Amino acid sequence: SSESTAAERKKWTLNDFDIGKPLGRGKFGHVYLAREKRSNHVIALKVLFKSQLKESQVEHQLRREVEIQSHLRHPNILRLYGYFYDQKRVYLILEYAAKGELYKELQKCKYFSERRAATYIASLARALIYCHGKHVIHRDIKPENLLVGAQGELKIADFGWSVHTFNRRRTMCGTLDYLPPEMVESVEHDANVDIWSLGILCYEFLYGLPPFEAKEHADTYRRIIQVDLKFPPKPIVSSAAKDLISQMLVKDSSKRLPLHKLLEHPWIVQNADPSGVYRG
Numbered sequence: 001s002s003e004s005t006a007a008e009r010k011k012w013t014l015n016d017f018d019i020g021k022p023l024g025r026g027k028f029g030h031v032y033l034a035r036e037k038r039s040n041h042v043i044a045l046k047v048l049f050k051s052q053l054k055e056s057q058v059e060h061q062l063r064r065e066v067e068i069q070s071h072l073r074h075p076n077i078l079r080l081y082g083y084f085y086d087q088k089r090v091y092l093i094l095e096y097a098a099k100g101e102l103y104k105e106l107q108k109c110k111y112f113s114e115r116r117a118a119t120y121i122a123s124l125a126r127a128l129i130y131c132h133g134k135h136v137i138h139r140d141i142k143p144e145n146l147l148v149g150a151q152g153e154l155k156i157a158d159f160g161w162s163v164h165t166f167n168r169r170r171t172m173c174g175t176l177d178y179l180p181p182e183m184v185e186s187v188e189h190d191a192n193v194d195i196w197s198l199g200i201l202c203y204e205f206l207y208g209l210p211p212f213e214a215k216e217h218a219d220t221y222r223r224i225i226q227v228d229l230k231f232p233p234k235p236i237v238s239s240a241a242k243d244l245i246s247q248m249l250v251k252d253s254s255k256r257l258p259l260h261k262l263l264e265h266p267w268i269v270q271n272a273d274p275s276g277v278y279r280g
């Protein structure tokens with residue numbers, strides 16, 4: 001939509017913000033807690049070094065991602081309020097997610113309860129239905145790209161690449177685990193890639209590992225292509241959950257369970273908190 005808010009039109013500079021503690025750092029720069037002086041609004045300021053953007057040839061990708069992200073308005077998608085730059089850096093003014101990074105929470109508790117997993121999956125399905133409605137696909141929803149808001153709600157927060165934090169998992173951009181067959185075989189892909197990735201995420205929420213993980217990339221690749229889906233005996237997971245995952249991890253992308261059907265699936269209906277917030 002063409003409407004842009006004052007936040008996007010305003011010419012921001014670093015002087016508009018009080019910079020707080022670092023939230024994490026990575027390949028392209030740092031993320032800081034910050035407060036916009038006039039409104040006292042707390043935000044996250046992602047600082048990217050132009051030199052590194054150039055050498056990684058991601059400038060055009062950054063422009064596209066900023067363009068998309070700034071127009072998305074959904075409770076489960078992290079807001080991009082605006083951006084600015086100086087001689088050496090690009091600054092993204094982003095929503096601050098008070099409860100941090102979901103992958104750290106998943107590492108801490110190994111895997112989630114069925115209620116917690118279903119609540120998260122339902123909220124992400126609603127965010128993806130919103131994105132697809134705006135012809136935005138492939139929001140790259142692996143755990144590293146999910147943040148948690150103050151009320152415990154999930155926020156999809158990806159800009160097409162990840163900011164590495166200290167104790168990161170396997171190379172973020174390198175992991176094949178979440179790619180559906182059509183992307184691994186690099187044929188054209190459509191919005192149904194997101195249904196596949198959401199199925200991978202659901203499996204990892206319940207078992208603590210993605211379904212096709214293998215030591216070597218070549219093995220992961222083969223397991224994805226063959227949809228070599230196995231459910232371990234532990235932890236015990238309901239057959240309803242396995243049924244949902246099996247309907248999402250389907251090689252033929254047109255046969256994957258549509259997202260609106262996912263919201264009607266018995267496992268979601270019986271386990272997801274309607275508010276989209278897991279209260280423990």
Ligand SMILES: CC(C)NC(=O)[C@H]1CCC[C@H]1Nc1nc(Nc2ccc(C(=O)N(C)C3CCN(C)CC3)cc2)ncc1C(F)(F)F
Nearest residue numbers: 023024031044046094095096097098100144145157162163
């Ligand atoms: C999706 C993308 C791939 N990921 C990222 O960008 C990461 C990379 C660095 C931080 C994060 N980016 C963001 N993080 C927050 N909130 C946040 C993060 C971390 C903590 C936390 O646990 N500590 C500070 C802890 C506190 C305790 N000590 C011990 C460790 C760090 C608490 C709140 N809001 C918005 C963003 C955003 F996205 F807008 F930048």
